Amino acid sequence: MRAILTSSLALLALGLWPTAALAQTAPPPPSASAAVDEASAEDLASVLNEQVVSGASRVTESIETAPVTASTIRADDMRKFGIRTLGEALRFLSVGVFTYDGSNAVDSVTGARGVGINGDTNRHFLFVIDGNVATSNLGTTTGWSFGLPLEMIDTIEVILGPGSVLYGGNAMLGVINIKTKSARHMSGVHVYAEYGVSPSATASGHFSSFGPSGDGTSPRGSASLGHVFTFFGQDAELTAQVEWAKNTFANAPIALQTPSPATISGVGAVPQFGGTLSNFVIDANTGGYARMKVGRLVIDGQLNQGTQPLVGSGAGYAFPDGSPSVSSEWTITNARLDALYSFDAGPRVSGFIRPYILADKYQSTRAGEMGSSGCPAGGTPGSRCAITNDFVVNHQGLEVQGTWDLAGDGAWQLLAGVDGRLQQTGNVNNVQDLASSKYFAPLGSFDAQGLSLGGYGQLRAQPWKWLGINAGVRADWYHNDATGLSSEAASNPVVTGPLPSMDGSAVSPRGGIVVSPTSTTTLHASVGRAFRPPSALERYTTTASVELAGDLKPETVTSFEAGIKQKFGAQRALLTGFVSQWYDMIGLGQGSALGKVQFQDTGNIQNYGVNAALEGSLGLQRLQYALSFTWGYARQTTPPPDLAGLPTALAATAQKEAPYAVNNIELQGAPALSGNARVSYDFQGFGPVAALATSVYGPTLTSFAYTNVLAIAQGSDIPVFGYNWRSNINPKYTDPMVELRLTLTGPIPQMPAVRYRLMGSYLFSSAFTPNAYGVNPGGTVPIVANVPGLAYTPQATGQLFPTTVATVMAGLEFTLDP
């Protein structure tokens, strides 16, 4: 006892004696006795309004001192504004990002700053969940939050601009960094259910009526758990959630589209397209996410399956034999398992080790296509073909990262890491004549094995209070070996053969500077580069119409931005200007023969514009508001047509179109003007939280804009694809879109454990996405016909796919927190 007392006194003497007087600041005028008033409270509220981000530099930092343009979307805002999908969250609550829903969840498009790559399955944004990359070659969908239960999300950080410096490939438009709730903030059991109803629209895309049948429905339900506990003496927590959601589209009229030619020689009649789209399921999704933290170890896993089932009628293909019209069905399964172990290596060095596994699978079945590129000529006349596709992507990787506090006070921090990944990509296609059971060849299937390595470093420094510096660079290298798998037409044996390997590398630097001339003003400037490696699908896909690609360079983007962030009490304003140059964009281009296309470099994109935002609160955060505006000019320059190898007559025709093709063309599905605004008021016990939000998009160029069909080869009825030869004559745009939604949330009186959510939304414009829908919507009549001196045979007409014009939704959340 005496010894313990002695030791305690020794520790008191040695340990509690101040080791150093660290600072002697210049004394301001004494004001300690100043009364605390509302002004002081508003001053404190302004600090509490500050946001932090961790996705920009992979350390937690104030959003003011991040060297890029960033915004955060909070769980509270998603609830207040009745957000139901990740796409909605980005559309209504982010700065600089736009999203369009597609004819299914896979078709949703997420772009930023006027740049969106239509049909890229969001592979130009990098999606990160709790520090783990969720983007794969399969792409991602924001339709239903790609399987991450929405109620589990705590924060979505939207980091604009190149982010490959710390994350590697795909972070070209930016990084969407999603963080889930901790158990402390979702303690107990939560059950949530909601049901939405969307009325039918007219053929012109405007509100028609609610009705007992024909309305779209969108139920969603989830159950979640948060628990803090002790596990073998270690602090631990568990969070988990399962969610189910289904989105069925309201009845929508689709104009009858008569194909031309109506009959393909040797194949038969091409089916018509059109009618009333009914019972059309955009997506049905079931998913779960769990995260467990024990001491320094965090393990999280996700399993999700999204489907678009074979239901619905109307606007599919109407077959000559009168069989039910069927378009396609697909299933996406995502599975992910990650672990992160953080460590300290002395008082100045810390880091983590992160092993991760990802498995994505896409399965689709299309039945009934005839005479299209997917079902080649030679089948039984009048028969349909079944086309099935299994596309699998697996990753296994390990990342090690360390941070060194160089000066011991956080002013100079060096971060370095390495990330290695094994990747398997498999693609198996089967095209079968349903009448003869014959399989066609070639089927273009492949099995690719890849390896990628990346190393990165970043220096963050704040040598003075007014100056912050951020500089980093990452080097990536990748290699893929592949084997082709195909089936012979006659006997259908699987034959294999080596395919060319795919190698590449990229260096992604970023430098940024932040200057704070006053405590309320921050200026920032940064320049960075990002890349996207060619996917195995782009490199190795071959079908009847898609030729094996040649060497593909990685896409790259170099971007510069400069901006000012200004605080006025609890209000914050942002103004950023940006300039980006995108190189070597991969897309389908002209093949080597008639009717052939090929993945290749389809040109560069120039992009510049501004982001502006204002947000803040009044009345001690009771009234909160935000608005943002983005103007982004984006044009793509395509390479000149390659006329070599074309028949003389066709080459002459192509030459005539060339002046209309090689120019700066607008990007499809990417509005130059976009923005959102929102305001909410919390009655704090005297009523609900009332929230009004709007998203606004300017006219958006649709996929009708350019002809992808150069001509119908004389005598063959086979379309000649010329994706590089695009005319910009008479492009078609969507109407400007203004969507308004009102949401009321709050506890049910006398039942504090039950909260309600009521939402109504309305689209003040014709409700169409920028995506064409039809037999062969890529080939359009007006544009081709307007090219002087050329007389094309039109293939078919199409129309834009409709989107939801209005929705009313009611939801209830029950919380049990013992």
Place this chain on the structure above:
Amino acid sequence: MADVYVSAKNIAPICALILCASIALADTVAVPPSLQAKLAGKLALFDRAFAGRAGDRAHVLIVIRPGEPASMRFADEFAGALKQVDAIGGLAHDEATAEYAGADSLAAAVKAQHPAIVYFSAGFTNEAHAIGAALTGLDVLTIAAEPDAVEKGIVAGFDLISNQPKIVVNLKQAERQGVQFTGALLKLAIITGG
């Protein structure tokens, strides 16, 4: 010398326990140090007793867990950030760092040095109850880097909810330590603890 030897023997298991605890010390600090420093400076404005306690200069004692790299690192970063804060509760300020050697030792140090604020770096959640008990009756504002420590006996702390900082206040512990927060602060804070 014998006493020192004996005390060292007794310290050994304590050190071993601390090392085990260091293995268990996870990333429990939510708000970055620069923002914590800024908030600490403003938080003191809302303590009616702060000026009387501090006098003409606010002394801040930053307490770390010895042998805990994360605790030491966060304290260093907090101290560095605090240098850049002009005033704490409207007063000029100075900071000192001390190693934690137990709640009673800490109480003795508070009595001896009269710091206006004792700031606990990472790693004190499990000690918070003992600290709160030891400091009851003393006139001092305690602030924790970890939000979980507030509920267990630290007067105030900072949490991060959806990327925004929140002030967490243990009102009962504040009363026990003579801290008199204004109603304006309590409207903005999360009240916790018992």
